[in-house]
Amino acid sequence: MKQLMLVLLALLGILEAPVLQAGETKPLEIGDQRELFVDNYLIDRMKGTRLRLHHPVDEGIVLKFDKPWEGLFCGYCTVIKDGDLYRAYYRGRPSAGKDGDVGEVYCYAESKDGVNWTKPEFSMFEKAGFKKNNIILADAAPMTHNFSPFLDTRPGVPQAERYKALGGTMGSGLVAFTSPDGIHWKQHPAGAVIPKKMVPFPYMFDSQNVAFWSPVEKKYISYFRVFKDKIRRIARTESDDFIHWSPPVLMEYTSRGEKAPIEHLYTNQTHPYFRAPHIYLAVAARFMPRRQVLTDAQAKEIGVHPRYFKDTSDAILMTTRGDNTYQRTFLSGFITGGIGAQNWVSRTNYPALNVVQTGPAEMSVYVNQDYAQPTAHLRRYSMRLDGFASVRADYAGGELITKPLVFDGSELSINFSTSAAGGIKVEIQDENGKPIPGFTLADSREQIGNEVDRIVTWKGGKDLKSLSGKPVRLQFVMKDADLYSLQFTK
Template identity: 35%
Template sequence: MTDVSRRGLLRAAGALGAGAVLPVTAAGAAAAVPAHPATAAHRGPGRAGRPADLGDRLELMAGTALVEQLDGAAFRLHQPVRREVAMTTDRPWEGSACHYRHVFRDGDTYRMYYTALDYDVRDGRVDIPHPGRIALAQSTDGITWTRPSLGLVEFDGSTDNNLVAGAGESHTFVFKDTNPAAPADARYKAIELADNATALYPLKSADGLTFSRISGTPMMVWGPKTGHGLVNMAFDTLNVAFWDPAIERYRLYIRYWPDLDDGGTYRAIMVSTSADFLTWSVPELLEYPGSPAPEENLYTNNVVRYHRAPHTLLGFPMRYVQPAGWMVSHLHLPNVEHREERSRASERYGTAMTDTLFMSSRDGTVFDRWDEAYIQPGPGVENWKYADNSVGCGIVVTPSQVGGAPDELSIYATEGYWTGDELDVVRYSMRVDGFVSLHAPRSGGEAITAPIRVGGEHLVLNLATSAAGRVRVEVQNPAGRPIDGFSLEESDPLFGDDLARVVTWRRGDPGLGALVGRPVRLRFVLDDADVYSLRFRAAITFDGTEAMVEGHHDDGTLTAAQRQALLAELAAARTAAAGGRTDDAVAALDRFLAAAGAVSDDAARDTLREAGTVLTRQVADPWPTLYGWLGGDVEPEKGNLENLGLSSALVALDYRNRSVGAAFWEPVAITALTLRDVDGTTRLTPGDLSVYVSDTNDGDWRRVEGVQVARVPGGFTFTGFDVTARYVKVVQPHSDDAFTFTNQLSKMLEVTTA
């Protein structure tokens, strides 16, 4: 993992001017600096001087311009985890140069379109034993892959292979067109490299198996034929295209060779857009503000829309590194003999090396690029060659290999290029949204956002902490003053590992309803913790979930049968819950979750499953009780409960003026209490115990009069009262270190409600 604190300081210095000196605190650490001073003006989701209006859109920490100030916190790049070899390209029509690929989910099937090509390195030459073709692999889970026998293209006298028809040769990019206006015979499209690599042609297909040209006219050309003067374009890469609903146009990412001041050139990326996939705008070079190495050679681009945040584009370019000739370290890399053999054909074949970078953008042209490797060559024997460690295009959702863990994201990279008769396609995984986090070490740190308009009643974070780590959130007005009820002191400490944790204040209250539509700043205070994304969300209800289902059906994401099944289970759960049949309601929601899990669209599946999970929690425990305690409660009228939510904690009651209590999500009618000890022996007497209640847990406690306390086997009972409140506690007077009454919190205190 790589932190951005160093980059942030470099960028701040750049913004201040050459030779600028950043302020230093008394402790010697750099004072709080703007998070992205060089790029915030380009990438912010709001207009200059106006609050960012996210609505209910998820905002990744990757490349965000929302964070305006960092103090002790940093943005951290999280490298993916190498998993299994997904596929080895060992079929006769494949080989050691099956480099380019695009992976995406199509309904219930994962598709991987890839180059089928072989290199034979010997006698100072690189021969190509058979022409390159485009092949298709399929999977039901993104982990285990098979090659369907398509019977479309003949190879060595047989059509028993997985080669796609009419898709051209080795540089073709195939994708599923999500443009709702795309005709049925062009639901799949492709870009074919032709005319001696000087032109790109548009292809179409109804099934993704047999392609034909949409037009005999190239969609783009380079060299003397071009009409826009960009003669340095080059198409010998994976030219990536997709429909972007944010701009209602297609995007196309290609290669360009900009001129350098010293007369040289380097491999760069350009983007063009089109309304019809045939006529394209003049390409523009991508920009990387703040990058210390903007002129690095990027061999591929692999830009995709992120399904959970469609306004965000992510790129995984292959970085091409070519030292100036042979160096001593080359002799220490694996398989030197083969490296020398490749160099006999061309020196760069032996000296060049590659890895993968990560970058993100909100407009598709200006990218926040991390210049530290996202995937490094590592210790592998076959990983230090030109075209190794190269991620293909596409991110897919795959099941976690950890039991009970949520789904994760997967990408696929090459290992073993050039050597032998095959290469490996290796799966890498990462947590959902887990590209870049806002991170603070155990010593702590914080971040403050620019003004954001509150877009929903709940603030939801994707976060992970250590056992000792915490995340707290303060809501401020645009001037930076805490808003009453949402201050740091009122923020419940968040810990755990959760893709959608709702932030709570005032001892369990998640409601931002009074702030919806208002501009605020968010202050994050973290220690040993990571926050990967944030979003505002409406409170999840049965009505809202039904509307969500209807919306996904209206936009074509759900079939009529899926809509009917989901709505039927929601109706069954609602009826059962209203009738007090909790088990039946939970069973119906389990069926709802199973139906939601079969939805092929990643974004829709995520939101439906999240809604089903929240509804299940609400139905199973509609008023979840949070237990807590307070030490030193010598002024019960002012002593607020702490440690709420630690229901399994073992606690002693008669110890240092301690009180124990419970919190509810809304005021409830409390009619009785029971205290239970582990062994039933205690020095406490009924006269020692009193009951207090509160509406806010904020110094407004009042004693409940007339309570009848009785000693019973194993503890005490409290009856004879009926009071409505959100918080209740039992107070005892012993102030010494001895204790005789202990139990787990949730077993010690039982609250009876009407």
């Protein structure tokens, strides 16, 4: 009981952190991987600082769903950065209908910068009387309901299977597809690789069901939609070969060490963050059934389909590190509805799969908006690299002390921003919290400015080779500043 009280007092900042006892805490092995402050993974304690969620900046419409084979019910978008080319995939659906019927196709657009998009013309499928269009998959119901492709980065993957995808509904199961170029697709001979019979839930698959190769777990991972207790939930399964999958496990949710609320999550959009692939980001669509915002008159004015304004939705941010738990560190909305009735209808504000880099210090997430309306489109939102969340200190100042960690590298890089009056100093301590000579706060050079990659220095320089491989703690003393991420580099 006494030890517990000491820990609680330390967390409140009343006492110093308790000294580690042998075997009490195993240092985190972070190597040279980038760590983001999107969860509490690195954090031992904070005093005068807090975790802060940042919101992407609306950059406007990038794709209008205005072709005769696209229309009001386009959705389930995926954006993939393949070298210098950005590829977008989305369901084309001009009129309401049953999930998985023949009226659904999958469309394609591409961009050289992620900002300006074009729709190439192919002649693979004739639809709506048009022989040339941007359709890359049709006449494949029900897989065209929610076709979700990914670029397979597994070492040694055959060129003919460089792109893979899952698609289907409960009746078909999740069916595997492959493509050499992301445009020409064929169904894998294995067919339904995740069949209904292997999923122990009453309803499943009727959403965007995502998959990817994890370079950290060295497996294919899939996250797909299920229902439990009439609530839209997420299950996870894994595979060594994309064909044979493990029994699915239901994902749970925690928020800063506490059990998080269970809300309807329509799409999960889980994917490895491209600058830190051991962290899987989920920019998920949160669905609020029967939470009606618009009156009948408002709905009629914007031309929304009569069945699609009785609910509302937005996007939330979650993370997971490969287990069966999502960290919902932030319960509030990540991308919320904008000004105007068109932003407060059913199934709008649904994020596309993947966050991609679109500039030297910029990344983008894309959002499906104005659903079931003549103005349906895909919109771009921008953020700074790693800028999902930060450790924030206001003008009064504060500090963050990490858990004991072991790194591999010779320099410490931070992604940070300050005001003109603010700054960050870094002290390196041993695992028991004792400052290491040469790397104390008194030795630290204050970091002022706004950079995504600043090398921290002390009076003696920046070389940390002598500490590499040893358990240490980092203390950040901050004023009017945000710390987004850190990485030890070689």
